[in-house]
Amino acid sequence: MIYPGPVARLIEELGRLPGVGPKTAQRLAFHILATDIHEVQRLAEALLAAKAQTVNCSVCHNITDVDPCRLCRNPERDRQLVCVVESPKDVAALERSHEYRGLYHVLHGAWSPIAGVGPEQLRIKELVDRLKAGGIVEVILATNPDLEGEATAMYLSRLLRTLGVKVTRIAHGLPVGGELDYAADDTIARALQGRREM
Amino acid sequence: MIYPGPVARLIEELGRLPGVGPKTAQRLAFHILATDIHEVQRLAEALLAAKAQTVNCSVCHNITDVDPCRLCRNPERDRQLVCVVESPKDVAALERSHEYRGLYHVLHGAWSPIAGVGPEQLRIKELVDRLKAGGIVEVILATNPDLEGEATAMYLSRLLRTLGVKVTRIAHGLPVGGELDYAADDTIARALQGRREM
Numbered sequence: 449m450i451y452p453g454p455v456a457r458l459i460e461e462l463g464r465l466p467g468v469g470p471k472t473a474q475r476l477a478f479h480i481l482a483t484d485i486h487e488v489q490r491l492a493e494a495l496l497a498a499k500a501q502t503v504n505c506s507v508c509h510n511i512t513d514v515d516p517c518r519l520c521r522n523p524e525r526d527r528q529l530v531c532v533v534e535s536p537k538d539v540a541a542l543e544r545s546h547e548y549r550g551l552y553h554v555l556h557g558a559w560s561p562i563a564g565v566g567p568e569q570l571r572i573k574e575l576v577d578r579l580k581a582g583g584i585v586e587v588i589l590a591t592n593p594d595l596e597g598e599a600t601a602m603y604l605s606r607l608l609r610t611l612g613v614k615v616t617r618i619a620h621g622l623p624v625g626g627e628l629d630y631a632a633d634d635t636i637a638r639a640l641q642g643r644r645e646m
Numbered sequence: 647m648i649y650p651g652p653v654a655r656l657i658e659e660l661g662r663l664p665g666v667g668p669k670t671a672q673r674l675a676f677h678i679l680a681t682d683i684h685e686v687q688r689l690a691e692a693l694l695a696a697k698a699q700t701v702n703c704s705v706c707h708n709i710t711d712v713d714p715c716r717l718c719r720n721p722e723r724d725r726q727l728v729c730v731v732e733s734p735k736d737v738a739a740l741e742r743s744h745e746y747r748g749l750y751h752v753l754h755g756a757w758s759p760i761a762g763v764g765p766e767q768l769r770i771k772e773l774v775d776r777l778k779a780g781g782i783v784e785v786i787l788a789t790n791p792d793l794e795g796e797a798t799a800m801y802l803s804r805l806l807r808t809l810g811v812k813v814t815r816i817a818h819g820l821p822v823g824g825e826l827d828y829a830a831d832d833t834i835a836r837a838l839q840g841r842r843e844m
Contacts, residue, residue, distance in 0.1 A: 513650035
């Protein structure tokens with residue numbers, strides 16, 4: 449045993465985190481050992497509290513500490529609009545843009561045959577139930593502009609159109625502040641296809 | 647507030663770890679939220695246990711869960727040899743080589759005027775006290791082969807020679823399995839300077 453038991457166990461546990469290899473786990477462990485005990489306690493408590501005090505919202509499936517979540521409860525949000533995203537991180541990204549005032553629906557993933565994720569692993573049935581309950585006029589598909597996100601959007605657009613709602617997809621194009629020269633070819637192609645009259 | 651309180655606090659606490667930026671902290675937090683509660687509890691307990699159940703060995707200053715540490719207690723180790731290293735990680739690295747059977751002394755850093763670390767911040771006084779107590783014949787300086795490690799080794803070699811012990815420095819040269827073509831110029835220079843008759 450090279451490290452004392454408690455240190456070896458900490459390195460092992462840290463090494464389970466995504467993107468943390470053995471060297472990083474060792475570096476983090478020695479940082480923890482050199483850190484004030486109160487700061488380490490704060491981290492340990494934050495880990496447990498985040499887990500214990502949050503659930504998925506029973507309406508939109510976003511992560512929340514109150515159910516239904518604050519977005520679903522908010523009387524100022526437009527209840528006719530539902531924006532479909534892959535993960536809670538995407539809700540946060542859209543909220544930061546201050547552009548959207550409707551509700552959300554978090555799928556918790558995207559269609560990926562390689563990763564073994566089919567439509568039945570996503571919160572699609574729950575989305576269909578929300579639409580059947582009525583009152584929703586437009587569904588905005590905001591899954592990622594990658595292979596899995598596009599496949600999911602394609603699948604959902606076909607499925608949801610049968611329910612009589614308007615289904616739209618967020619625009620693809622050049623990122624604001626970017627340079628044409630640095631944009632990927634398919635981004636430029638999508639920007640041209642999506643051009644609008646000025 | 648984009649994330650519920652407990653999630654925002656977890657992201658904040660994870661973001662204090664070295665090398666963990668806001669994006670990584672967010673990714674780790676969502677991994678934690680998707681992880682089984684028992685696994686999160688194991689991580690939280692490992693953090694607290696590593697902190698609560700370890701101290702620096704009162705003899706060699708290596709991290710340990712018993713004082714003096716297992717290396718200092720081990721009757722099979724050669725008590726005439728002390729290997730001086732910068733950190734507990736270095737003790738682990740040397741032990742993995744199975745080449746060394748003496749004792750250690752952990753400085754907890756290296757001389758770095760830029761980082762404001764002088765000899766008085768290192769466990770040098772404690773090393774001198776160990777040598778004055780007698781019984782030690784050779785001190786092997788195994789600080790890192792970088793600017794700070796070399797400066798520390800230079801400083802220690804001058805200081806310790808006055809105490810009548812043999813002071814040696816671990817060899818610098820080509821890494822085993824490496825290629826001459828890929829080695830840095832100063833590594834090649836040190837390998838030539840340190841050449842030995844075959």
